[in-house]
Amino acid sequence: MKKYPHTQSRLKLLFLFTLLTGLTTLSNSISAQSKCMIYGSVTTIEGKTYEGPIRWGNEEVFLSDIFNSEKISNPYIKYLNKSNFKTTYKSSTHTHSRDWVNISVHTDRQSTSSFDRKFQCRFGDIKSITVTGRESVSLELKSEKFINLKGGSNDVNTSISVLDIELGLINLNWNKVDIIRFFRPAQKINDSFGQGIYGKLTTTQGEFTGFVQWDHDERLLDDVLDGNSSDGNLKIPFRKINNITKQENGCLVKLNSGREIELYSTNDVNSSNKGIIMSLPNIGRADFDWKHFISFEIMSELETENLCDTLFPESERLYGKIVTKSGKEFEGVIVYDLDEAMDSELLNGYNDDIKFSIPFRNIKSIKPMAEDYSSIELKSGEKLFLGDQADVSYKNAGIIIFTSSEEYHIVKWSELEKIIFME
Incomplete structure (x- = not known):
């Protein structure tokens, strides 16, 4: 390293x-x-439903475990292509909330680009996963935003095990599964x-x-x-x-x-x-x-x-303030690394061969320190220097910030002084 x-x-x-x-x-x-085991229901393509603790493949069993895949497309590339990193651009969206840029991540499904990225989030942040193919899924976050994913790890096209509250252990092949819904049990569950x-x-x-x-x-x-x-x-x-x-x-x-x-x-x-x-x-x-x-x-x-419930709240759009090295400040909805848009997505970085994966909702600020690493301040008070990954180094593709329903800015990583995330 x-x-x-x-x-x-x-x-x-x-x-x-x-x-x-x-x-x-x-x-x-x-x-x-x-105690925070993965729990929910699995409905098969034949319409049968099984409810209970869930194990993903022979691995993930807790809500803190991570689901890994790859986004089929990156809907934010169109902003990069038409802007070519100019300073200010107009948006055609006319809503007035953090969903100014109401882009479903499953649009432009067939497009490919070098900016297509891996997707990671914890099972506790997922509301449902619908099997759409042998190597593809439609993942719904708790905020009811959908992300189309394909391959990327053994979390796709794997077996799903359910400890059904009435029938006991059931192992289901991927091709038998229609949808998995995640929720907390209505009563205390003894089996796990x-x-x-x-x-x-x-x-x-x-x-x-x-x-x-x-x-x-x-x-x-x-x-x-x-x-x-x-x-x-x-x-x-x-x-x-x-x-x-x-x-x-x-x-x-x-x-x-x-x-x-x-x-x-x-x-x-x-x-x-x-x-x-x-x-x-x-x-x-x-x-x-x-x-x-x-x-x-x-x-x-x-x-x-x-x-x-408190560890895994509903996902929110990233929101905060961007400060550039030239002294400009912008506040609004953030797309980080031209890819991550939700606070349940993970920032990755290394410190001396120790890899950290941090949900954006836990981050207070990010400050580039040099080409290869950044200072990460957490909301809990901890501070880390992390590097060697695109999220925290010169490999970062840049930040889009939507300052209103009609205006957005793109900031290159080399121009960035600091990002401050806000509630």
């Missing part, structure tokens, strides 16, 4: 200070995520796909407590840690593990019984591990590279009030 010249030490210090000081306040809300893996992650950047995805995969206590031992291959359920400590060529695994086992030669326990993802409320999620991992202690989940 490219390092930021003359700034790496400063980045690490800021990262440590701002995140570690926020851990105390985060710990009380983070444990609620395990399992408890999340919760604990304290010790890294070279400090200690973090919360729910994890091990190797981008295992996220439930009944999932297994796979590795070779001196006596053969072992598959140990996470619920039986007390802690995992990295060694030179593998890991030392201590069970709840006190027994210790050395494991090696699989990507669960060596440098082939894809990374350890931790959910951080009020921030988003952090994906720790194996090089940062020191140990992980599995802990009992804290019992707290279920915060699902």
Whole structure:
């Protein structure tokens, strides 16, 4: 990964200070995520409906998990094409709200361009997903805005599992599914796909407590840690593990019984591990590279009030103030990177091989610092330097801001001083 010249030490210090000081306040809300399972109904093409906890493929099971795909088209490219980055342009839309630019993302369906982008949002921000083809869906956000998506990950054209409240477990193939609707259960549900893996992650950047995805995969206590031992291959359920400590060529695994086992030669326990993802409320999620991992202690989940509804409000259009380097200021509806328009979409960036994915609704301001990185101030008070992604570097395609129903401006990344997001 490219390092930021003359700034790496400063980045690490800021990262440590701002995140570690926020851990105390985060710990009380983070444990609620395990209760926030994906729940809803799945209706088949034959009209049969099943309701209960949902697991996407053999992976996503919590509302904080991320749905990944690609937008079929980018409706904002037409503004770039006809404006060629001039300063001010007129819009033909005549409504008076944050929906001045009332563009459905599914328009111009057949168009393609180099500005077509990946789409990411958390399952908790989704109202429904309609299967429109073998590799395509129409995704509806809670705000009732639709986005047409195609491929982009194994989240499309996958199996859907439902723990039906009457029938039990049902596994449905993609070609059998018509629509999935997401909502909160009307009453307490005892059945689930399992408890999340919760604990304290010790890294070279400090200690973090919360729910994890091990190797981008295992996220439930009944999932297994796979590795070779001196006596053969072992598959140990996470619920039986007390802690995992990295060694030179593998890991030392201590069970709840006190027994210790050395494991090696699989990507669960060596440098082939894809990374350890931790959910951080009020921030988003952090994906720790194996090089940062020191140990992980599995802990009992804290019992707290279920915060699902407050963690995942209805999506809103991005709105705020743009300040340019020349001193100009514009306030209005924002399209970020000529692509992201909703506060439920994610901003991505790296800090020393730790990848952050942050919902825009959690961001207070963005300030470009150099070609390769930006300062991100969060509404919770944390600050991060993030780089190496288009969202936070010179690769950013620019910002459109609609200042009224008839006027908009395009600001190049190189001209941007700061973005301040507003309610």
